[in-house]
Amino acid sequence: MSLPEHAYRSIAPNLRICCTLTGMWQVSGGHGPIDPTKAVDAMIAYHDAGFTTWDLADHYGPAEDFIGAFRRRLAATRGQAALESTCAFTKWVPQPGPMTRPVVERAVDISLRRMDVSALDMLQFHWWDYQDQRYLDAFEALAALQQAGKLRHLGLTNFDTAHLAELVGRGLPIVTNQVQYSLIDRRPEVQMAAFCQTHQVGLLAYGTLCGGLLGDKYLGQPEPTRTELRTASLQKYKRMIDLWGGWALFQELLAVLRQLADRHQSSIATIALRAILDRPAVAGVIVGARLGVAEHRDATAAVFALALDERDHQDIDAVLARSNDLFQRIGDCGDEYRR
């Protein structure tokens, strides 16, 4: 399998991504055991299938080490040139504290060593508390490290529109903001997407499949109990569905998505991914993968052969119109991490 040319986008100079990024939170421990050898085998299979872009973080268990092992295996089996077509975006999620250049550089150096790279393709920065303005020091230090060649690009994750605007206003070079964005959580549509469009910041969407809940497997199923939701991801997004409108309305959404899937000979997950990939400012959707345990590469690749039409969007919107407004209930993107 290979992906068509339009599966890839240049989102910054010398930064070409696969628009369905493969997410690695699923190897961090909260989604069941992962065998490192099988995980790296799976990463090679993703790469060979055209899924060349990885999303991870410093705190996703062994994820950064897996990137290092994957890159070494890729170079050994496919040649050094194969490394040029792959990119891996890690995150730095520090506890608030002094954000001096040595502190920031030490964190970057750890990721460089673990991922076995001379420069990070992109580092995405998260901050827990805007009352503590040391995020400004941290980001200035990151920008200096970019100048020094340790990072190629800088991104953010879970920043709200006001603080993204603050950093953009200081002239800091921000390529992307990674936020929760799905048919359930459409908070980015309130303020974030318009700002990003104006200022050429791409959105990287996560939670687009609600940990797998937005899939055929859950159509017609009774509401799962907490113990039946066996991954951290499923538990996280079930709470989101509860706030959004509850299980009965969610089943109505799944039923409508199934009708669309029938019309397009597709799957609910594929429709849910395409619907978000089509939204303004979205540069890519991240699809979590339990590497070496489960894979959905064909259904994800099918996103690039699918075009939703006006009738499809109207059918989806008719259900969404009856849901609660998560922007009112939670706030802007990422506010759930800062309460």
Ligand SMILES: NC(=O)c1ccc[n+]([C@@H]2O[C@H](COP(=O)([O-])OP(=O)(O)OC[C@H]3O[C@@H](n4cnc5c(N)ncnc54)[C@H](OP(=O)(O)O)[C@@H]3O)[C@@H](O)[C@H]2O)c1
């Ligand atoms: N920045 C942040 O704060 C943040 C937060 C959360 C996640 N993320 C990133 O986003 C990534 C995605 O994670 P997520 O938690 O949001 O999960 P998700 O992508 O919404 O869901 C992933 C799960 O969906 C199922 N799935 C995947 N493709 C499918 C398909 N085509 N058909 C049916 N089911 C499919 C799989 O379940 P099974 O494995 O059970 O088959 C998979 O484990 C993470 O790995 C991470 O990189 C970032």
